[in-house]
Amino acid sequence: xxxxxxxxxxxxxxxxxxxxxxxxxxxxxxxxxxxxxxxxxxxxxxxxxxxxxxxxxxxxxxxxxxxxxxxxxxxxxxxxxxxxxxxxxxxxxxxxxxxxxxxxxxxxxxxxxxxxxxxxxxxxxxxxxxxxxxxxxxxxxxxxxxxxxxxxxxxxxxxxxxxxxxxxxxxxxxxxxxxxxxxxxxxxxxxxxxxxxxxxxxxxxxxxxxxxxxxxxxxxxxxxxxxxxxxxxxxxxxxxxxxxxxxxxxxxxxxxxxxxxxxxxxxxxxxxxxxxxxxxxxxxxxxxxxxxxxxxxxxxxxxxxxxxxxxxxxxxxxxxxxxxxxxxxxxxxxxxxxxxxxxxxxxxxxxxxxxxxxxxxxxxxxxxxxxxxxxxxxxxxxxxxxxxxx
Numbered sequence: 169x170x171x172x173x174x175x176x177x178x179x180x181x182x183x184x185x186x187x188x189x190x191x192x193x194x195x196x197x198x199x200x201x202x203x204x205x206x207x208x209x210x211x212x213x214x215x216x217x218x219x220x221x222x223x224x225x226x227x228x229x230x231x232x233x234x235x236x237x238x239x240x241x242x243x244x245x246x247x248x249x250x251x252x253x254x255x256x257x258x259x260x261x262x263x264x265x266x267x268x269x270x271x272x273x274x275x276x277x278x279x280x281x282x283x284x285x286x287x288x289x290x291x292x293x294x295x296x297x298x299x300x301x302x303x304x305x306x307x308x309x310x311x312x313x314x315x316x317x318x319x320x321x322x323x324x325x326x327x328x329x330x331x332x333x334x335x336x337x338x339x340x341x342x343x344x345x346x347x348x349x350x351x352x353x354x355x356x357x358x359x360x361x362x363x364x365x366x367x368x369x370x371x372x373x374x375x376x377x378x379x380x381x382x383x384x385x386x387x388x389x390x391x392x393x394x395x396x397x398x399x400x401x402x403x404x405x406x407x408x409x410x411x412x413x414x415x416x417x418x419x420x421x422x423x424x425x426x427x428x429x430x431x432x433x434x435x436x437x438x439x440x441x442x443x444x445x446x447x448x449x450x451x452x453x454x455x456x457x458x459x460x461x462x463x464x465x466x467x468x469x470x471x472x473x474x475x476x477x478x479x480x481x482x483x484x485x486x487x488x489x490x491x492x493x494x495x496x497x498x499x500x501x502x503x504x505x506x507x508x509x510x511x512x513x514x515x516x517x518x519x520x521x522x523x524x525x526x527x528x529x530x531x532x533x534x535x536x537x538x539x540x541x542x543x544x545x546x547x548x549x550x551x552x553x554x555x556x557x558x
Contacts, residue, residue, distance in 0.1 A: 452493060
């Protein structure tokens with residue numbers, strides 16, 4: 169009970185405009201113009217109510233003294249409470265002094281005769297209005313200090329996530345004398361969990377797709393770590409098996425306990441065979457130009473970072489000029505239709521076989537159009553295409 173009370177008091181303190189609240193303290197005065205204008209008007213309304221309470225005494229400044237004094241005093245005090253705390257006692261004494269002088273000036277003459285019923289009615293309404301305005305203003309500032317802060321945090325996270333997504337997962341377009349690569353990822357949120365990359369080094373080419381569990385900044389951070397680990401490993405000329413094993417050793421100390429990454433990769437070194445491996449990932453599709461059919465390349469291995477100390481293997485498969493490899497994320501193969509049937513690898517293989525002669529960006533577009541026609545996107549969708557030129 170005491171913890172809950174302390175938490176509630178802490179929320180109230182942080183939400184109320186004061187130097188104790190990081191939100192209000194960091195907000196520049198120039199950004200508070202509308203808030204200060206609203207504070208002036210609400211305090212002025214309280215001043216009008218107080219003027220009503222002086223119904224049987226002469227009004228000061230044609231009834232504007234108390235509204236103006238209340239509005240200016242509240243505005244200045246709020247600025248001082250937020251930015252210049254040391255001035256608050258001085259300003260408070262000054263406001264009380266001006267109020268006392270105004271009260272003495274209004275009550276310096278005999279009161280006017282006012283019917284008792286009217287006087288009671290006005291006093292009741294004025295006091296009720298004062299309480300309603302005061303509590304209403306308090307609730308509004310609490311809302312602005314809590315929900316406003318949450319909204320700012322959300323917008324900041326979304327902005328950061330969008331920037332991370334654009335940096336880590338740009339559209340991939342690469343071509344040399346032997347290979348052509350094209351790929352793109354469409355996140356289901358501002359920050360998806362899919363990663364695609366192409367790394368050329370010493371005449372060889374490593375391409376891979378990875379699917380990090382979850383979304384948001386946590387997934388983005390793990391994506392960045394995985395991409396860095398893969399690129400560093402390539403610089404040290406590690407084999408695909410060593411790449412996976414080193415990433416599997418590094419990731420557990422950099423992530424939450426329920427996070428992991430699946431990955432599929434190809435390494436092309438200019439020989440007549442490609443080395444491939446998969447860590448808990450969707451099979452790779454291989455279109456063979458000579459036989460004009462599409463096969464699947466799959467391996468049953470654990471995802472990266474799921475179980476410490478995992479062992480990985482790789483396989484090799486022959487290829488020839490005109491062959492295509494398609495690496496994808498399950499956000500495409502598992503798109504459901506109205507009957508809750510997945511799009512499936514079979515349809516992807518048929519599309520790859522039918523359109524293998526098309527340019528890679530066009531194949532990507534054709535496949536994605538069929539996927540969108542089949543069902544609504546529910547997860548990140550990523551395709552990476554590799555064509556053998558010679």
